[in-house]
Amino acid sequence: MDNYNRGSHSVYKLTYHIIFVTKYRKKVITDEIGDFLKDTTEYLCNRMDCELISAETDEDHMHLLVSMPPDIAPVKLINMVKTQLSKEVRTVYAEHVKKYLWGDSFWSASYFCATTGSVSMDTVRSYIESQRTDEHKRKYIRSGRYSKAIHPATDFRRKGFSR
Numbered sequence: 280m281d282n283y284n285r286g287s288h289s290v291y292k293l294t295y296h297i298i299f300v301t302k303y304r305k306k307v308i309t310d311e312i313g314d315f316l317k318d319t320t321e322y323l324c325n326r327m328d329c330e331l332i333s334a335e336t337d338e339d340h341m342h343l344l345v346s347m348p349p350d351i352a353p354v355k356l357i358n359m360v361k362t363q364l365s366k367e368v369r370t371v372y373a374e375h376v377k378k379y380l381w382g383d384s385f386w387s388a389s390y391f392c393a394t395t396g397s398v399s400m401d402t403v404r405s406y407i408e409s410q411r412t413d414e415h416k417r418k419y420i421r422s423g424r425y426s427k428a429i430h431p432a433t434d435f436r437r438k439g440f441s442r
Contacts, residue, residue: 287346294332295353297343298391299361306338307379312372313410316341319367323360327351344395353392 283292301307308316313336324345326333347356349417365385369376376385 284346284348286350289349291349292346293349294344294346294395295355296391296393296395297345297353298340299364300387300389301342302380302382302384302387303380304339304387307376307385308336308338308341309375312336312368312375313341315371316364316368317363320360321427323363324356327356327359329356348432357390357392 283289283290316336317331317334317368320334320341320343321331326347329351330346331343332346333342335342343360345356365383368382368385
């Protein structure tokens with residue numbers, strides 16, 4: 280568990296591959312603007328307790344690999360980063376951007392976001408489905424973890440709650 284992040288009550292590894300494209304797929308991103316976008320994105324991610332693992336730009340899009348804690352919704356980070364990058368790049372590189380884009384937008388309204396992981400979906404599905412097998416239960420009975428197991432509904436009522 281070396282590569283996992285730790286919170287006060289959680290251990291996690293949530294990474295996302297995110298792609299933004301420029302409005303109308305205009306080839307407005309130069310090398311200098313690309314470096315500015317990457318540096319600014321790293322700053323913005325850090326402010327939201329996220330880690331920018333990798334970033335790269337091309338003339339009309341930007342790829343990000345971001346690690347986020349479980350209490351931050353990816354869309355929240357995406358919206359904040361896109362909004363702030365658009366404002367910053369339109370301020371710092373106003374003359375260049377005006378040659379390609381008009382209005383207030385720099386990015387297209389759409390984006391791509393996918394989770395990444397170190398195991399396949401089939402491996403996770405198999406692991407989850409194996410949790411109710413007799414073999415799995417025997418393993419925990421030997422360790423004492425399930426020895427005091429009570430049906431959840433019984434335990435729920437015992438604590439004074441009703442349905």
